[in-house]
Amino acid sequence: MARMKFLADAERCIECNGCVVACKQEHDVPWGVNRRRVVTLNDGVPGEKSISVACMHCSDAPCKAVCPVDCIYTTSEGVVLHDKDLCIGCGYCFYACPFGAPQFPQDGAFGLRGKMDKCTFCAGGPEPDFSEAEFRKYGRNRLAEGKLPACAEMCSTKALLGGDADVIADIYRDRVLKRGKGAEVWGWGTAYGRPEKKPAAQPGAKS
């Protein structure tokens, strides 16, 4: 069984926010809710890095652990989804999530907090596939259509990778080995082993 994951390649992201727009447009996300956003580290400093962040569909999701009504669940493909009919809008998941993925519509008076909304990996929700209720609550179910998340497919530089974890991990490893940097990230050695050190290129030599 394939396991769905996102992977953001900071070397490729140009901070265009195309992924954010694609998500909002695809799912008709209400004003004030951002299921995905681009975060820039060291903004304005030479060498700044941007990454696209949304729900990372954790294998051991902390949001799921803290939900008092048990409305968050993981599908057989590793996609973390939630049931808006059960959600009480307490906000525990927001505090537990290290990525700030859970969002709460605040469109009422006195700080009214509605049902939690977050990235669904374009996999809909507990309602039947392609139903009106599913679209209204969770957005389109692209996975059932045989497609991948709109944000990843729309990414112009393919900095945001989404899909089968085995496939995208291979793609990312090939990129890192080709460009010769990126293997210093935490966990690389555990995942892929230490890359071979290549001798530095001679000045004037063609690569």
Next chain:
Amino acid sequence: MKSSHSKLSRRNFLLAVGAGGAAATAALVAKAPPTQIKKKEAVSGSKGYHLTEHIRKYYSTTKV
């Protein structure tokens, strides 16, 4: 004496109504299926991820 007898029968009547109501509620709660389990069954029937030509094309574009 007559008035105390009528009070007693009213009490019995109220007790009987209360017990009957409690029994009916317990029966309904026991019969009702847990909604959460029903919802999660719908997920297992979902089509989900399947490798299509569209997805193969996407994977190939990421290798550029």
